Amino acid sequence: MELRHLRCFIAVAEELHFARAADKLHIEQSPLSRAIKELEEELGVRLFDRTTRSTRLTRAGKLFLEHVPRVFAALDQARGSVRAAAAGYQDQLRIALSDGITPPRFIALLAQCRQDEPEVDIRLYEVPLSQQIRGLHDDLYDVGFAQSANVGDGILAEAAWSDPLVVAVPARHPLLMHKRIPLDEVLRYPLVMCDPQLCEGYGRQIARVLRAVDVEPLVAEEVASLDLMLALVAAGYALALVGSSQVAACRNADVVGRPLAGRSPMLTTYLLRRDAEPSETLSRFIDRVSPISAEALLTEEPSHTSDITKEINS
Template identity: 35%
Template sequence: MAARDRVLSCLIARAQMIELRHLRHFMAVAEELSFRRAAERVHIDQTPLSRTVRDLEDRMGVALLIRKPRRLELTPAGAKLLDHARGLFLRLERIKRVIRETDARYREPLRIGADDSTVQPRLAECLTRWRELVPDIPVELTEMRPAELLAALRSEEMDAGFSFGLPDSEAIAQHVAWMSPIVALLPRAHELACREVVSLAELSSFPAIACSASYHPGLCQQMKAVRRRYSVAPTIVGEARTLTGYLTRVAAGQGVGVADADHMRALRRTDVVVVPLAEPVHFTTYVLHKHRRNGLPESLQRFLTHATALN
């Protein structure tokens, strides 16, 4: 009895030293019944492959293959090991999926910064659809001024951001997320308020309110590009730091203005009349992220793909 126990203990000890590479290489040989084809399949030379299978047989204490001059055959023990090895690797794949799903469930959320002038319904739509498509990766949304957003992206305190554009920076990538038509904003008593459409030339003939370049550099850059394109130069009589202040100045009759249609649908001000422009001009909202030397995390790359697909 003692001798048999020692033999059994020896066999168990040998089996415990079996590595996954032994089983993976044995499976290739057992399924191909050729050391040459198996070596090509696992991308190693025949000699180390044959040595690994021999080592496995030594550790198992059984013959797994019958080596004939021109072909290989599985022994009954080899056939049984092949069956169990296949099941083992299937179980390992299932374990890998479960672990990855668990990791995703408890993964750090994506930190998204939003320029405080970006209140369009499209942003809410983007985040809602993301939650439906990828519920395991939550989003933390933080509103901030453009300068704060730029600093947060550079320091990686934010993973991504939404803005009308930030000052040119080699460190920050800016991708088009969506576009919204530019509309004219008029006081209720303005002579153009009853029009169904207004041209930029007509609008520019009246005193205008501008947004602050230091607070909203992207909006200012986009509006300057529109004016250059259509050769219009309105007289600026006031400047606003916030969208609320901008609309208040227009409503009070201090000047006319422009905004994107999505913002105006969201705000629905009764003291400001919104009239479409005759020209096909748009404000563009960008999704931004920092260029990273080692590439973007998978979750961030998926979010950027999702955000830009809305355009």
């Protein structure tokens, strides 16, 4: 089995069309078909059900597709490790990020790591939560951050920091008459949400908040990032439910963060790692997380967050 076989398999699995897959790989269709046939013969199974009208993955093909991308991820990481060693780094820390991690706190953490251990090469990987969990199990990542503690056996989830949940509202919106906005009032307007597959942990925490009222939210759009979410809020497209530090970090005068009425819910970010003895480098990284998070709470960028915090505490 060669890498070209795996590249051909992934292209066909993604396109489910041999001609389009061949175009994607910049090869003729006949060598592509031959590569798939060779792969199936070596594995002893059919990976695709192919007719004149359609191409579908078999059950074996679907299972194979779960594993093949990890081969390329491991190769990319091996290349990165070699390059890091050639550049003079003494060690490497691979960090996976899911759910649009809160910028001010994570930036402060990275800055502290760079100051304390400049000889450690830090690699960041933005991935969905399910991919992060698989990667931690497969030793593709050393540690991760996500907004979910529902990670299954073999992975530890430790609360790293919490962020007050606020309503991101366009400037001059009628809801700004409230210093603290009732949730049922929020749900009278369209919401922009993160794609639940890309921001799985965030989606779960927001769903728990929305279950407090018996009203189905009107979702105007599902987006791939919190940055785009807040851009749509600034444009007056919809409201959003986000962490207060996300509003502060966007630094957009057209987005105002207001706390919810009653006890303010919190968005919790968790540090995820394998349930095993951590390396010395990882142990030092974990030790930095709590103090950096506490310091960030005191020094977060100014007006939006401080105003929101005053309102939450009032």
